[in-house]
Amino acid sequence: MIDHMGVTVRDLQASKAFYDAAFAPLGIGVVMSVSAEETGSSAFIGYGPNADRRDIQAGKPSFWVSEGQAVTGPMHVAFLAADRGQVNAFHAAALAAGGIDNGAPGVRPHYHPNYYAAFVLDPDGRNVEAVCHAPA
Structure with missing residues (x-):
């Protein structure tokens, strides 16, 4: 049903540091980044299961973080x-x-x-x- 979701944050780099640390024990990490130039608005960081989890969704971003209003x-x-x-x-x-x-x-x-x-x-x-x- 839900493919992915995203949240808007005040400071992308601070949030990235937080989520990188919090998700590491779960085998979740950054699997995709999209620049502001590509989206025409804000940069996005996509988190998903790391390849070593042998998860069917490994490498697919399911949680996105973006900076901005x-x-x-x-x-x-x-x-x-x-x-x-x-x-x-x-x-x-x-x-x-x-x-x-x-x-x-x-x-x-x-x-x-x-x-x-x-x-x-x-x-x-x-x-x-x-x-x-x-x-x-």
Whole structure:
């Protein structure tokens, strides 16, 4: 159901030091970083299970940390879609229900080549996403 979530922090490097230390005993570490230039907004650090955990999700970021003003709320959550059609339908239904567009359905190659997602702001300004990782 939930693919990943993210939080906005005041100081990215201080939060990184904290999460690096706190997650190390759990076998969780930084598995992806995305620059502000790539996102067009803020830099993001993605945490997930380390490869040595032999976890089915090893290497996949499931917890994201970004620095900045909580323009779209202090939290982001992404729900897993079975296919791209579900992503499109989620976006349309959310807009029809009063959500605000925060990113039309499309591929986000800075995450990976098949990352197909759509973003909407809920009534409280939280960034809600539907994502499909399967190829077209």
